[in-house]
Amino acid sequence: MDRTDEKSFSCVVNGEYTVLTGADTTPAIVALRAHGLFSVRETCGIGVCGTCTVLLDGEPVSACILPLYALDGRTVQTAEGLEEGGELSDLQQQFIASQAFQCSFCTPGFLMSGQALLDGTDGPLDDEAIEDGLQGHLCRCGCYAAIKEAVRECSAARTCSRAGARG
Amino acid sequence: MIQDNIDNTAGAGIPNPNRSIPVATGPTVGQPVDMVGARARVSGRVDFALNAVVPGMTHARLLRSPMPHARISSIDTSAAEKMPGVVAVLTAADFDRPGAPARYYGAVLRDQPVLCGEKVRFAGDPVAAVAAETEEQAAAALLEIEVDYEPLPAVGSVAEALAEGAPLVHEKPPLPREASYADIKFHGREGNVCTKFQLRSGDVEAGFAAADHIFDNTYHSPAVQHLTMEPHVVLARFEGERLTVTSSTQAPYAVRDTLAEMFGVASSKVRVIVPPIGGGYGGKTYAKFEPVTAALAWKARRPVKLVLPRDEEFLSLTKHAATIRMRTGVSSDGKLLARDVQVYFDAGAYTDISPRLIKNGGYSTAGPYAIPNVRIDSYAVYTNLPPAGAYRGYGVSQAAWAYEQQMDEMAEALGIDPVEFRRRNLLTEGERFATGEIMREAHWRELLDRTAEAIDYDTDRRVVVDEHRVRGKGVAVILKSTITPSTSHAAMRLDADGSLQVLTSSVEMGQGAHTVLAQLAAQPLGLPVSAVHVTEPDTQYTPYDQTTSSSRTTRAMGGALTSAAHVIREKLLKLAGDLLEVSPTDLELADGQVVAKGSPGVRMSVPEVFRRTRTGSISGDGEVITSGGLDPETGQGIASDHWHQGAAAAEVEVDLGTGKVYVRHVHSIAHAGRVVNPKLARLQMHGSTVFGISHALYEELVYDEGILTNPNLSDYSITAMGDMPAQLEVEFLEDEGEAEIHGLGETTLPPVIAAIGNAVRAAIGAPVRTLPITPERVLEARNS
Structure with a gap:
């Protein structure tokens, strides 16, 4: 990257006003990791595995194929932003209770899409709805059943909230 | 000299000397x-x-061969060296000079070049490496490296590699590494045969002569x-000649030894x-990209970090493609009398751990069955493809794909129920396996019965849903070994605040190793798991462990830790006994307290014992060193310090129009002995x-x-x-009371593949003998 291509992009990351630097086409994952947000991880690099999912204005997107300019003036949430006041979100807590991870490399991506799914729906979710919401995510360790259980339990309790969004 | 048909059935078989410390469910174990x-x-x-980030860190990228087999006539890096941000460009010319690292490495045979010099052996073989200030700069510099290749004829499969006059992947057999592994022996190394394993048990020809039916089938896994x-x-960095490497490896000590030898x-x-x-x-067992990263750091005199791009991950290592020809002789009443197997494992361009894998995968083709006459020849064959190595299932997936498909095919031909046919032949307690070893804790029949029952195997084995859809059920049962002999050491330290520091080189890779090790370490000391800290593997501090592989950690490292905990327990109880004026044998540990048995009022907290005896910390060591090995001519001996036993059952629905297979129900079960953490x-x-x-239905690396x-x-x-x-169940078969721990990491992978295969066969009425079971293969099998 040529230094002359570097620009500044202003966005709100995990509730804080943030300036990210890079070229227009720098992948968002590169800028977010450079900002210390190590929950954003790359597996496939082509937007098909879901590992690097972040929420852009509340919508799940793959940060590996998201150009940095697309973040300008927007709101970005990563797994680091799921906690509130040092408390894990309900979905994070349920992931632990359901043991919905092994190596956990893919977990932040599942959590972001799971949270978006919960935020965009009401009441208990059935398996089909959960599969629809998480189908773009791969877990090689094979925790699908436990992940489904975690989202299902959370949707049934429906006290789940994105930290800071619903209180 | 190789003798066929050696009579090894004489005698009672070979008893297995290995035992592990039995463990009981308690306050932490089993929770x-x-x-x-x-x-x-x-x-x-x-x-x-x-x-990982360190000051002054540079970023590495590798230049890889576009050709599967070629001579390198020249490499010109001069333009790349002048590119912005480039710190070092590394080629074969940098190695094997005074003060320079050695260019060849390998866990068993030193046949893999860190970077290719004379020739490349697969499309993707690294020929140069660049370290630059940024990854983008390193990638840009790769484009400026000019390599001239003279293409050579290549071998793209085992069949091509073994053909008369085939081009040689390695012109001369590579040299074995001095410090290889005790269980690995070499055989038949010529042409493109990397090595072979052979097993001779009983009189195979006599067995076939006595058989009423002989089945001869060939099965393929990709x-x-x-x-x-x-x-x-x-991430590699030097301080003087001291090299520190942070790596995502499953085998810290194997990596250490490889790098020490290399430098x-x-x-x-x-x-x-x-x-x-x-x-x-x-995929991360033994040295993989540590050698090239360390060599770059050596040349750059800067820390170097390599993050392998995803497309290069696909070139790093694979499961062995395998072609297995299996001839089995059976009596009309369904007893297996003889088996003759030729196993061809595609090792790819380099040896890696193939010599062990083809051995374990080789003897595993006998299956969990008592077959009196067995002959197995298992080959590792070099081809001009990416190297193959350790893969969850370790050769047993390929072996079971063959023998469990054939069991169903034979059962149908004999008109015997497939479960009943297996029951008549499964190894039972005290029976002799093909290696001559006596099996103990044999639970295969129970595992098979329980998995068959779980899917209601006896009814509706084939159901026509409508004119387009048909359902079928299948079962499979397997045995799997673990690395034998092997060595694990552990150390731990109980501190004055009652916390326990566990030093282990077992790697946490998501399997939960550090959690179950903490549970095992805590229990003998009466500690909660929260009082235990398990240290990250660091060869400077944590004791030797062979590898985190082979489903061995909970049993082997767990055993070492349990021993270490008992050493600390004895020292602590001795100190406390002197203070309390109670014999140490009359004391027990619970909830951080030393308590007199039967007199709960006589007690002292662990920190108080430390304080009053002016003790700072109490240390203990433990180890598990197993023994065994097989005769290189006959394959007779102890193949495994214990055996993993598993079974699975599946129900599938097949769309006869498209050939697509939908898995409706999978049940799997493994003998666990004692489960440390059920979750x-x-x-x-x-x-x-x-x-x-995934392996049954989808996955295949396709080469053109x-x-x-x-x-x-x-x-x-x-x-x-x-x-x-829609239905997915797993079940453990646990032993009563104090029981040995059996590894669970891989046991049910091979039978799931084979059970799905048998379910598809039941549904469509024809075998698909080549994995994966794609829609095309389903339609082809049905139409043939």
Whole structure:
């Protein structure tokens, strides 16, 4: 990257006003990791595995194929932003209770899409709805059943909230 | 000299001397405690090697051969060296000079060049490496390296490699490494045969002569990728001649030894640190990209970090493609009398751990059956394809794909129920396996019965849903060995505040190793799991462990830790006994207190024992060193210090129009002995099921003229959430009371693949003998 291509992009990351630097086409994952947000991880690099999912204005997107300019003036949430006041979100807590991870490399991506799914729906979710919401995510360790259980339990309790969004 | 038909049936068989410390369910063992560090895992804060940063760090990229087999006539790096940000460009010319590292490495045979010099042996073989200030600069510099190749004829399969006059992948057999492994022996190394394993038990020809039926079938499994979510990551830096490497490896000590040999320094000069890793499945066992990264750091005189790009992950290592010809002789009443097997494992361009894998995969083709006459020849064959190595299932997936398909085919031909046919032949307690060893803790019949019952195998084995859809059920049962002999050491330290520091080189890769090890360490000392801290592997501090592989950690490292905990327990009770004026044998430990048995009022807290005896810390060591080995001519001996036993059953629905297979129900079961953490053990078996579905139906590395055509997650499919069966159950068979621990990491992967295969066969009425069971293969089998 040529230094002359570097620009500044202003966005709100995990509730804080943030300036990210890079070229227009720098992948968002590169800028977010450079900002210390190590929950954003790359597996496939082509937007098909879901590992690097972040929420852009509340919508799940793959940060590996998201150009940095697309973040300008927007709101970005990563797994680091799921906690509130040092408390894990309900979905994070349920992931632990359901043991919905092994190596956990893919977990932040599942959590972001799971949270978006919960935020965009009401009441208990059935398996089909959960599969629809998480189908773009791969877990090689094979925790699908436990992940489904975690989202299902959370949707049934429906006290789940994105930290800071619903209180 | 090789003698066929040696009579090894004489005598009672070979007793297995290996035992592990039995463990009972208690306050920590057997409890479904949360994974240690669970909070970091759900908040994205696990400190993977991917996150590692050190001052002055540069970034590496590799230049790879575009051709499967070619001579290198020249490499010109002069333009690349002048590119912006480039710190070092490394080629073969930098090696094997005074003060320089050696260019060839390998866990068993030193046949893999860090960077190719004279020739390349697969499309993707590294020929140069660049370290630059940024990854982009390193990638840009690669484009400026000019390499001239003279193409050579290539061998793209085992059949081509073994053909008369085939081009040789290695012109002369590579030299064995001096410090290889005790269980590995060499045989028949000529042409493109890397090595072979052979087993001779009984009189095979006499067995066939006595048989009423002889079945002769060939089965094929393809190469597949491990596809860990975290790629290989290595950060290497030198201080003088001291080398420190942070790596996502499953084998810190093997990496240390390889690097020490490569740089010609004492192993104490190399330090390997392993943070938690994002999945391994065998693909990160033994040195992989540590040699090239360390060599770059040596040349650059700067720290170098390599994060392997995903397309290069596909070129790093594969499961062995295997072609297995299996001839089995059976009596009309369904007794297996003789088996003759030729196993051809495609080793790819380099040896890696093939000599062990073809041995274990080789003898495993006898299956969990008592067959009096067995002859097995198992070959590792070099081809001009990416190297194959350790992969979850370790050769047993390929072996079971052959023998469990054939069991069903034979049962049908004989008109015997497949479960009943297996029952008549499964190994029972005290029976002799093909290696001559006496089997103990034999539970195969029970496992098979329970899995068959779980899917109601006896009814509706084939159901026509409508004119387009048909359902079928299948079962499979397997045995799997673990590395034998092997060595694990552990150390631990109880501190004055009652906390326990566990030093282990077992790697946490998501399997929950550090959690179950903490549970095992805590119990003899009466501590809660929260009082235990398990240290990350760091060869400078944590004791030797062979590898984190082979489903061995909970049993082997767990055994070493249990011994160490008992050493500390004895020392602590001795100190407390003197203070309390009670014999140490009359004391017990619970909830951080030393308590007199039967007199709960006589007690003292652990910190108080420390304080009053002016003790600072109490240390203890433990070890598990197993013994065994097989005769190189006959394959007779102790193959495994204990045997993993598993079974699975599946129900599938097949769309006869499209050929697509839908998995409706999978049940799997493994003999666990004692489960240390049911929550984590369950997930290990779920993982095996997900891999099993993937290998049965989707995964295959497809090569065209030696070039991999699908090195990305768009063209290479793995199981996704929507592919999961509506019904998925896992079950453990546990022993009563104090019991030995049996590994669970891989046991149910091979039978899931084979059970799905048998279910498809039941549904469509024809076998698909080649994996994966694609829609095309289903339609082809049905139409033939």
